[in-house]
Amino acid sequence: MAHGSTPGGTRPTSRDVAQAAGVSQAAVSLVLGDKWRGRVSEPTARRVREAARELGYRPNLAARNLRLGRTRTVLLVVPALTTEFFAGVYTGAARVAARHGFGVVLYPSPEGIGPARDPFASAQAALDGVLASSMAADALSAIRGDQLPLVMLDSDPDGSLGAATVNLDIADGVRRLSDHLTGLGHRRVLHLAADIPSWTFDVRARELAARLAGVPGATVRTARAPIDIDAARDATLAAITAPGPRPTAVVCDDDKLAAGVYKAARRLGLAIPDDLSVTGLDDLALATALDPELTTVRLDAELFGEHGMRALLAVLDGREPDGGDIPVELVVRASTAPPRDA
Structure with missing residues (x-):
């Protein structure tokens, strides 16, 4: 046969x-x-x-979907497609969706900020649910995605439009970074913060300040930059050459920001890590392309996408999604060392 x-x-x-x-x-x-x-x-x-x-x-999915009143399609809303992290989120989400007979439409919100135009005549008619990053939340109102079954990624559990949330344990990652640097003897820390209004970046700033507050003699200054290498370079140059003692370590909200710090250090004739320790957050491919390789926090983007899609499928089935933040991992490489004056 x-x-x-x-x-x-x-x-x-x-x-x-x-x-x-x-x-x-x-x-x-x-x-x-x-x-x-x-x-x-x-x-x-x-x-x-x-x-x-x-x-x-x-x-016969068409007949089955007609029977169930479902399109078997969900929307993944992300800030942009310019970073491999969100590509990983999509890969993980699509993998789980495919196992359950769902398709995933990827929708980047322009520049990571909304509102964005509705790509459908009616999102509510075309979709079963929405999986959205907090940094792209403004796009939801434009597509009326907030009126569909919704799961928010990287979002404040107390302020996510009443939706279920799936988060990486960013706070734990920042605590580990802080302890690593203070354990090496660093007390003067520059926080190069992503200049993006988002809960996930607020968590980074809050946890870093709280952790260093418990270390005698430790201080933290903040400089802000868009997630752009040249912008990060310029912000770092301004912060390091400002009056006052020079920081011995820079904590970056993102690996791309850390790449900008490397460029600033080279321009100032500072050696990493001898004169300046640098850390990132994400563990993008860029982290091992830098020289020296970057100490950072590994965020498993594909696992993040998988958890998010499982949570959305649970919501669609009327079940409570699994709770708990997704663990992260501190990856220590050659960009951090004790300060010269330790």
Whole structure:
């Protein structure tokens, strides 16, 4: 028998799968709709999947979606496509969505700030739900995405439009960075902050200030820059050459900002890490392209996207999403060392 056909040469149906697996059509529907757990045994589910694969069966999604009143499509709203982090978020989200028969439309909010034009005649008619980064939240009102089932990424749990939230444990990452630097003996710290109004960047500033406040003699100054290498260079030059003792370490909100610090240090004739320790946050590919390689906090973007999509699928099913922040990891490389005057 040719793959993808029944003995009569017709396209295989769920009834054919049921007969081949020796189960009911209802069981086939549960298994292929990924709703079998607790209702169908694992061996039976495996048998159904094998029968469907051997027959080349593909469910009629259009008919099924019509029946369920769903489009099987969700929207992922991100600030921009200019960073690999959000590409990773999309990859993780799309992977989980595909396992459940959903497609993901990626929608960048211009320059990371809204409002953005609705890409659909009606988002509510075209979509089942929305997964959105806090930095792109302004786009939601334009597409009326805030009136759809919604999960917010990297967002304040107390102020996310009443939606479920999925967060990386950024606060823990900043605490680890702070402890690493103070453990090396650094007391004069410059915080190169992303000049973007966002909860996630507020967390970075708050945690850094709180952690250093507990260290005798430690001080932190703040300079702001857009997430742009040349802008970060200029902001660092101004901060380091300002009156007063020079900082011995720079904590950056993002790895791209750290690259700007490297350019500023080179212009000033400062060696990293001998004269200036530098840390980033993200662990982009850029972190190991820099010389010396950058100490940073690794944020698993794909895992972040996976958790976000699972949370949205739970909301669509009327279930409570799993709680808890996603762990992060401090990656110590060659850009940090004890200060000369430690």
